[in-house]
Amino acid sequence: MGTIEGTFLDFKDLDRLATGDTAIHGLDPRAKVLVTVVFIVSVVSFGRYELTALLPFFIFPAVIMALGNLPVFYIVKKVAVVIPFALVVGMLNPIFDRQVYVHVGTLDIPGGWISFVSIVVRAVLTAGAALILVGVTGFPAICMALEKMGMPQAFAIQLLFLYRYIFVLTEEGSRVSRARELRSFGNRGKGMQSYGSLLGHLLLRTWQRAERIHMAMLARGFTGAFHARHLYRFGRREVVFLLGWSTLFIFMRLHNASQLLGSLATGILR
């Protein structure tokens, strides 16, 4: 999962991206969450030998990244992390699945390779969609959207608290980890014993922090209930956004858009 400092920076970066003020950022988070869900469901529901049919789906991340002013290289870098694992998992397919599936010109391509690439493409698409969603919406807004759409409030509160304190805890964790680093040499000092002790201390401090937060909550009259603030409105723009993209995804799911484009092109050329 990378270093703790790196993760901390990642969070801050993604969080900051979400504060942009493009048109996409301004949309009600519910619309964005729903569109992403439709996207992911469409992509994931393809049969395993589909490949060309998946490619048109790249239009969604491309457009949203552009409209949302997200740094493409950054997103690509983060999504690329997904690829090695998909490779390892999918790598087995060409080994076990040797049956020739398609002839391209004079090339005989076994089904295993097709499903392999399909796996990788699907991983990239879904991971990308999730990251982009976070980048144009922000995690807290996503949680509140989910809550409005039916997620239990207790879980939404948990997610919000978790997110909020990840910033604090990763910082503490990196400080503690660095302190240990500076006093260890090679692998000495980094064994299980010091790890257990390090975590124990961190855990205790975390527990005490929880008590102080609780104190602060009580001091401001908390009696167990959280009151939500109703900010966003689901207006015409959101409906257009939602219906537009969903229709496109469903269409591309049911009809191979690559096929259509290709036929069109070759038809014209002929």
Next chain:
Amino acid sequence: MSHHIVEVAGLQHVYSDGTAALRGVSFRILHGESVALVGANGAGKSTLLLHLNGYLSPTSGFVRVGDFPLTRETVTEVRRTVGMIFQDPDDQLFMPTVYDDVAFGPLNLGFPPDEVEQRVMKALATVGIEHLQDKPPYRLSGGEKRRAAIASVISMSPAILVMDEPTTGLDPLARRQLITLMREFRHTKIIATHDLDMVFDVCERTIVMHDGAVMADGPTREIFNDDRLLSECRLERPLSMQGCAVCRKRRQEI
């Protein structure tokens, strides 16, 4: 209508492991006073503060806030009157945005949304951070966090402000801004702190604690002139009262 806003009498508190944190503390604070609570670490300042809004219960003695003796039934009412600001702002800013944190108190008190909005904007304006209202707390600087924490409490319009080490960790400018802010507050203020120079600037009265008991209680200037008392309680004069730093050094070298 009593003018004694906060009264503490014979307060004793013993922790579950037997340590006596407070050994018979008594004082009366009047409406509008700014009182500093100073003492060494472990003198019992924080423990005392936690009694003032009912988070801790005394082993004996009582606390009275306004007309209410502090009991389980009156705790909610007391917390409306006594606004407490803790040492670590990260512990108090737990909502997704500053606005949400400042609105947390009034919402819990049951005010309708328009009133909540009014209170929040007023509190934010008072501490000067309206422009930060939609920011999440982890993106604020130390000084901004402190001010947000203060705003989150004053939005409940407490009569009494209790603060635990408010100037810790602030850069000089942020600290100066905070001191200016505190001087402008018309609330009754009880401030536990090590920052004796801030005490000098903000509080006309000082209570000195040592080992769970009150050693002295009087005008700040008098207290800070009593060197023997100060050194007994592991304190010293505020730096601004210690004379010219250069001359002092020269005197020491001689």
Next chain:
Amino acid sequence: MHMADPLLSPAVGCTMWAASAGTIAYCSAKVRREPDERKVPLMGVLGAFLFAAQMINFSIPATGSSGHLGGGLLLAVLLGPTAAYLTIASVLVVQALFFADGGLLALGCNMFNMGFIPAFIVYPLIYKKIAGNNPTRMRLTLAIMVSAIVGLQLGPFGVVLETLFSGISALPFSTFALLMQPIHLAIGVVEGLVTVAVVSFVQKARPEIIRGARAARPIGNRPVRSVVLAFLVVALFTGGFVSLFASKNPDGLEWAIARATGKEELPAPADGIHTALAAVQEKLAFMPDYTFRKSADAEDVKKRLGGEKDAGLGTSVAGIIGGMMALAIAFLSGLILKKRPGRTD
């Protein structure tokens, strides 16, 4: 041992999602009724702790590799099952969204493998039974070690099963199991040791934490059993429902069997491992007549094996050209849209 999207079929994924979501709803309702509102900040902060802790490593002696705390069991010990489940689930959500750990489809599976199993199976049925109330140091260690090892066998086995039922990966069940289980035995031991270290530390410094966690959750058999039961019911129902509509992909297992029985189109496998594994698999015959889908699919398979150009699946040349075009369009749109008079953020 995160379950990954690529291995998962939509049918299995949705089933597990439904079951996990149901568990979240149940636990949320329960936590809501919890009289001790200290749980609210505690769950959030401990989740953050877990998150941070998983990024600090320790070196494992004699192997030169490093490991980190999994934490499911630790949370269950500290928070009790319902709160622990919610906390673990929340951490998984963040990991899936931000780091694509596993993926979004597999989130349901991961919540089950790494949340439900430690909290609702291992903790009440193993840990509590061994540790009892007020355990001695020895008992506590034993309880944690056994729980960790068992939990880290069940979890990965869940992954294996989910992969099996998904039928996407062509990896045979037995191979996968043989890969996963032994490795996780070692991981389980390590997890146990680390958890013991942390719990003992806390026990010594602030015993009331461990004591309080146990007392607050009188896990009678009833709540646990009902949760497990409800979970199974939902899973079965959803699984059956969803599979009716699931696309008819040839099952991985079936593939292996079809292959092993030798179709004429099949090129003889270059290495003998292939047939050997297939043979072993048949011998082990986990569920000999297991078909997630009907054998009508075998016919479907045969047809495809004929290498017919199936236009509907986009495998023709036009499909490939079109695919390239689609990518190009996507890329260009992105470029063009970016050039708009920019709003800087």
